[in-house]
Amino acid sequence: MTAADLLASPFATLPDLIRAHAAERGAKTAIADERRALTYAELDRLVDRVAAGLQRDGVPQGAAVAIVAYPSVEQAAVFLGTVRAGCLATPIAPSATPDQIAAMIRDSGAPLAFADAANAAAAPDAVCLEELDTWLPPDDARPAPVEIAPEDGFNIIYSSGTTGTPKGIVQSHAMRWQHLGRNSAAGFGDAVTMVATPLYSNTTLVTFLPTLGWGGAAVLMAKFDARRFLELAEKHRATHAMLVPVQYQRIMAVPDFDRFDLSSFRLKTCTSAPFKPELKADVLARWPGLLIEYYGMTEGGGTCVLNCNAHPDKLHTVGQPLDGHDIRLIDDEGREVAPGEMGEVVGRSAAMMNGYHGREGATREAEWYDGEGRRYIRHGDVGRFDEDGFLILLDRKKDMIITGGFNIYPSDLEAVLLRHPAVADATVVGVPSEAWGETPVGFYVSRDPGANIDAVLAWFNGQVGKTQRLSALHQVDELPRSAIGKVLKRELRDRLLGQTA
Structure with missing residues (x-):
């Protein structure tokens, strides 16, 4: 054939x-x-x-x-x-x-x-x-x-x-086939696609694989550098790119960005982390071609798409559900919320994961079924639809931190911090970062008031991968908790942001 x-x-x-x-x-x-x-x-x-x-x-x-x-x-x-x-x-x-x-x-x-x-x-x-x-x-x-x-x-x-x-x-294969099919109008057949994120990320694969599937050319960067990206894009006359928000931020901040010839670009896409409206507007103003934001999950479920060029008044949203993608909002009891109300995002489409490898319980926790028994994937975010059907994300139901486009789970970091002999109690929160979008910051109660914070931080960062390192660590007398014992992370985050304001 x-x-x-x-x-x-x-x-x-x-x-x-x-x-x-x-x-x-x-x-x-x-x-x-x-x-x-x-x-x-x-x-x-x-x-x-x-x-x-x-x-x-x-x-x-x-x-x-x-x-x-x-x-x-x-x-x-x-x-x-x-x-x-x-x-x-x-x-x-x-x-x-x-x-x-x-x-x-x-x-x-x-x-x-x-x-x-x-x-x-x-x-x-x-x-x-x-x-x-x-x-x-x-x-x-x-x-x-x-x-x-x-x-x-x-x-x-x-x-x-x-x-x-x-x-x-x-x-x-069915999920990947859906990714190929939904890009039928994206022009990948004669594309030159800049691949500036790693191949272990679904963010990369949803553009890399369609490029090859439709017969385009993929240009791989071993490690991302904003200036080098611009040099390679100009050299290869790049037409397509999928980038995460922090990469857009760094590219747009290159002092002589405007001297690079990017006129060959037809399509730029973004996903994986919150994309600030003002950054979207800057890309629209200075970088030729369409700018499309995708909102979805590696696990699949529902996907929203925002055509930023067509909807410059909706840059505070993540767009509308794709055709064939059903996104609903539910409350804490799993009931759908009324129109205009906020709720947890769940989604269904032909592009959904089989499940978590060897983890049936975790797979079940990620699923929601409607009254007719149809399977949806929980996105972990809280949002609401505006009057035009555009999804506005308000918060994350889970405390996941997205740094440089990568998902970091605070509970994992907290477990490592608690292994240190000087740490009696600990939590990790995500705070805004100009360099990474978000960055993890730790708080701990010490068993030894004389323990050196810098030494504890250095020990922790030596135990984890590069993307999971704490940018700062703070010692506190006690962690604020709710009546049922849950650590009030927002209070810690607000306290920290108030100190740096």
């Missing part, structure tokens, strides 16, 4: 689309990093070799394959080869600690892992991506064909975590 036939069909797989593009436009660039580029023909052959290597090594269909690396052509090829073999691509954050990385690999059950040289120490038994050629079978190797059903797993994305094991979110 041609790529057009596959894209018009009820269901197809991304590996089949890459195969079709290789046959029809084999000389076209598919993927590039700052060291090398691959055409669709070259990418297809490399993906075949990876899949054949997995089969040679006895990795069964349906197994996870862990990948611990920064974005590169090799990382992307291993990801796609894993999927072609019918296995679950399982990218893992290099920012996690070695213990966390090992725990996620164990939890996934991956019989084989890959890592780049920068992360080899964290995954000592992994195949080194810089030495991938020595692991790969011969250039003409082809994998045995595998049958892939829509409900089969495509990938596992791990949520942020510090203690124990983060939850692995299993996403199916």
Whole structure:
């Protein structure tokens, strides 16, 4: 089948689309990093070799394959080869600690892992991506064909975590197919997409995968730098980009931003964290092309979309639900709220996770069912719809902190802090940050009033991954609590913000 036939069909797989593009436009660039580029023909052959290597090594269909690396052509090829073999691509954050990385690999059950040289120490038994050629079978190797059903797993994305094991979110081929299909009007067929976020993030995959599915070119950045992004975008005549708000903030703050030629841009998207209205307005004013904000979850559920160009008066919202996406608001008892009232956001669509890997209880906690038994995913946010059906987010039901586009769970950080012998009680809150959007700040009650706060902070930050480090730590006599013993985090946050105002 041609790529057009596959894209018009009820269901197809991304590996089949890459195969079709290789046959029809084999000389076209598919993927590039700052060291090398691959055409669709070259990418297809490399993906075949990876899949054949997995089969040679006895990795069964349906197994996870862990990948611990920064974005590169090799990382992307291993990801796609894993999927072609019918296995679950399982990218893992290099920012996690070695213990966390090992725990996620164990939890996934991956019989084989890959890592780049920068992360080899964290995954000592992994195949080194810089030495991938020595692991790969011969250039003409082809994998045995595998049958892939829509409900089969495509990938596992791990949520942020510090203690124990983060939850692995299993996403199916059907879910990824929905992501491809909903981008039919986005112009990815001739796109040059800047990929400036890591491949272990769903934020990245919802743009990276459609780029390849529709036959565009993806330009990978190993690490984000605002000026370098602008240089590469100008050099490659980039047309598309998915960025998180803190990246937009840093890009727009480049002193000579206006000298870069960004006229090739047609579509810029944003997701993963609160996007300030004034920042949206600045992007609209100075950066050509459409600006679209997506609101949704890695777990799937409902997605809202805000076309900022078309609705400059709605920049304080996250837009309206996509066609086919049902978003409702419920109260603490699980009942739908009246129109105009605020409630917890739950959503339903064809793009929803299978569940959390090996965590049936956590999966059930993330679900809500309406009166007709239809399954929704809890978003964890509180919001309300305005009179035009645009969703306004008011607060988060959970205390999750979003820093630089990454989800940080305070309870995980609190458990680490409580392990320190000088800490009797502790909590962590998120506060606004110019650099990261939000940043975690800790409060603790000391067992030893003479303990050095800086030493406790240094100890803590040595126990966790880079994205989970506390930006500050404060000692208090006691933590404020409600009548039922719940720590009043808002009071601590307000107290801190009042001191810095």
